[in-house]
Amino acid sequence: MPTPILEIRNLQVTFNTPVGPLVAVRGVDIDVHAGEMLAVVGESGSGKSVSFLAAMGLLPRSATVTGSVLLDGQQIVGMSPKQMRSVRGRLMSMIFQDPLSALNPVHRVGAQITEMLRAHSKMSERAANARAVELLEIVGIPQPGDRAMQYPHEFSGGMRQRVVIAMAIANSPKVLIADEPTTALDVTVQAQILEVIQRVQVQFGTAVVLITHDLGVVARVCERVNVMYAGCFVERGNVHGIFEQPTHPYTRGLLASLPQTGVERLVPIAGFPPNMLRPPSGCAFRARCDHAVEACGSAIPPLVPVGESESACIRASELMGRK
Amino acid sequence: MLKYVVRRLAWSIPTLCFVTFLVYVALRIGTNPVESYKRINPRASPEKIAQYIDVNGLDPNYVRGYFRWLVNFITLDWPRSIKGSREVAPALKDALANTLRLGTAASVVGITVGLLLGIFAALRPGGRRDVAVNTAAFVGISIPPYVSAILFQLFFAVYWSRWFGSTLFPTSGVYPPGQTGFNLGLMIRHMVLPTMVVAIQIIAVYARYMRSSLLDVLSSEYMRTARSKGISERRVLFKHGLRNALIPVVTIAALDVGSIVGGLIITENIFSYPGMGKYFLSAFGEGDFPLLMPWMVLIVFSVLLFNLLADVSYAWLDPRIRLE
Known part of the structure; x- marks a missing residue:
């Protein structure tokens, strides 16, 4: 296996809040390989966005980040703000969830893209403008020349997300982090945006980390999937393997709560995610798990190979046979 | 437009x-x-x-x-x-000129200092500077102009002359009695105290406007997008933050400056400053109808004009606003 372009080891993120430290990410390992599309799945508050905002150095001052994040061989954790700025937007960039609020309302769309270009290269204004129009064309915006002169409010939600993508890929980054890029869009537009992201991935050879809670999206576009719960990964592996034979009860619960044709009722996962101001000992999912036993509470279970995937459930192989 | x-x-x-x-x-x-x-x-x-x-x-x-x-x-x-x-038009013209001079000086000082303090406070919400600015603004808003005016007169004239033998700043009028013709130095010295009284109020109010407006903007998602581009923190703040934070503040400022034409009635009277406020109060006291009506017309006109100016500046700063 080649060395990953982004290698995260034992990443921990803690927020200092007025009511005490909140542990959002508890020791996460992840490898992103050049040019792949990788999914990180989990419900709200599982720490999936926070992990990658930490990698981008975009967390507020109240956050403490420890561990190791190697991007193309460079250690990012502990970088000076200046070094971090030269990485951000050049080697690694990000697409945000809500395109309606991710663009600055008072600047022209073209100017917001050229700003990204000129932040990292000594491009003339003219060349940057021309490149911005090209980028808008790549992401499928009709009449890119005219559109570049318009303001964000003159674009629809889907079109704004295309602009955000154009901005993110402006410097042909090695890694593109897409933080719930389709969540705020309606379903027909979602498919188009995913298609744009896939096209960019192929055309620029960019590795894409797709952060989402939508397993339907994952099944459509990703090769590998990482399932996150309460600041830890609970399962990871090949998309098809996990969809056919989930090894962790949480993943199984997620899949059961997906709408399917022929199935009358959705089965939600009972209970609520744990309060991360007081993270539970042992397996964080055990309070909601039908299969929990006493041993589940003793230590945070590590990811171990089970079948084709890796699972952080101590009873994974035992439960595999049952349905 | x-x-x-x-x-x-x-x-x-x-x-x-x-x-x-x-x-x-x-x-x-x-x-x-x-x-x-x-x-x-x-x-x-x-x-x-x-x-x-x-x-x-x-x-x-x-x-x-x-x-x-x-x-x-x-x-x-x-x-x-x-x-x-007396002829009304020249009297009104003089009063307007005096008030505009005082109002402009106080607005320029007040709004500039207020905005800077507001920015300064918003950069570290809850920090020591923020608490200091907030406290100062609270005190500034709480002291009415008739109290601060009298305190300034006491300190800069009465006590100052007791300690140092002469007053630092004069406490009344535009010129000392007997002065005829234009004299910039004397004019400025006479304006210092009334300007300070008015500016303190403006500083306090605008520091608070600017602080809350900028805090609002700083927490918005496009600021994170801007930061994710790898541009300098200063550029993020000035190019993306301030431009947005100024939109509501400029609109309010246009309205406020318009209302200054109505005179700083209390301040002008305490400092015997012959502006629109003093003009109004003495004309009103005498029931001098010929003096009062043109004054009123001028006030109404300036309110209408600055309202229009507020709308235009709003549309100019915010591309989402279309005037039609």
């Missing part, structure tokens, strides 16, 4: 007429201009009184009277004041 401005200006004419009619009626009921005339000129002949009633449009029928006044006003055939039989 130009079409909009022209249309708004055209609309301001009927508005001006309507509001001045209301003011006309209010003044006639409130000050009884004919009685005021008789009180100040007890030996006026019936012909003189009739003439006064005629040129001021004080017909018993308010509507007919108003139109008589309006015709005289528009043709610049303004009656003289009751007291002293």
Whole structure:
């Protein structure tokens, strides 16, 4: 296996809040390989966005980040703000969830893209403008020349997300982090945006980390999937393997709560995610798990190979046979 | 945009007429201009009184009277004041010039310092600077101008001359008594104290506006997008943050500056500063109708004008606003 372009080891993120430290990410390992599309799945508050905002150095001052994040061989954790700025937007960039609020309302769309270009290269204004129009064309915006002169409010939600993508890929980054890029869009537009992201991935050879809670999206576009719960990964592996034979009860619960044709009722996962101001000992999912036993509470279970995937459930192989 | 401005200006004419009619009626009921005339000129002949009633449009029928006044006003055939039989236009012009000078100085100092303090506070919400600015702003807003004015007069004139033998800043007027002709140095020295009194209020209010507006903007998602581009923190703040944070502040500032034309009534009176506020108070005290009406027209006009200016500046700063 080649060395990953982004290698995260034992990443921990803690927020200092007025009511005490909140542990959002508890020791996460992840490898992103050049040019792949990788999914990180989990419900709200599982720490999936926070992990990658930490990698981008975009967390507020109240956050403490420890561990190791190697991007193309460079250690990012502990970088000076200046070094971090030269990485951000050049080697690694990000697409945000809500395109309606991710663009600055008072600047022209073209100017917001050229700003990204000129932040990292000594491009003339003219060349940057021309490149911005090209980028808008790549992401499928009709009449890119005219559109570049318009303001964000003159674009629809889907079109704004295309602009955000154009901005993110402006410097042909090695890694593109897409933080719930389709969540705020309606379903027909979602498919188009995913298609744009896939096209960019192929055309620029960019590795894409797709952060989402939508397993339907994952099944459509990703090769590998990482399932996150309460600041830890609970399962990871090949998309098809996990969809056919989930090894962790949480993943199984997620899949059961997906709408399917022929199935009358959705089965939600009972209970609520744990309060991360007081993270539970042992397996964080055990309070909601039908299969929990006493041993589940003793230590945070590590990811171990089970079948084709890796699972952080101590009873994974035992439960595999049952349905 | 130009079409909009022209249309708004055209609309301001009927508005001006309507509001001045209301003011006309209010003044006639409130000050009884004919009685005021008789009180100040007890030996006026019936012909003189009739003439006064005629040129001021004080017909018993308010509507007919108003139109008589309006015709005289528009043709610049303004009656003289009751007291002293002075020409009104030059008096009003002087008062306006003095107030504009004081108001502009106080607004420029006040808004600039206020905005800077607000930015300074918003950069670290909850930090020591933020607490200091908030406390100072709270104190500044809480001290009414008649208290701060008197404290300044006490300190810079009374105590200062006791300690050092001469006053630091004069406490009244635009020039010392006897001074004739223009003298910039003397004028500035006379303006220092009233400017400070007014500016303190403005600083306090604008520090708070700016702080909350900027805090709002700093937590918005496009600021994170800007940061994710790898541009400098200064560029993020100035290019993306301030531009957005200034939108509401500039709009409020336009309205506030418009209201200054109405005079800084309290401050001007404490410092015997011959501006619009002092003009109004003395004219109102005498019930001097010929002095009061043009003053009112000017105030109404400036409010309308600065409202328009606020709308235009809003549209100019925020591309989402379309004026039509």
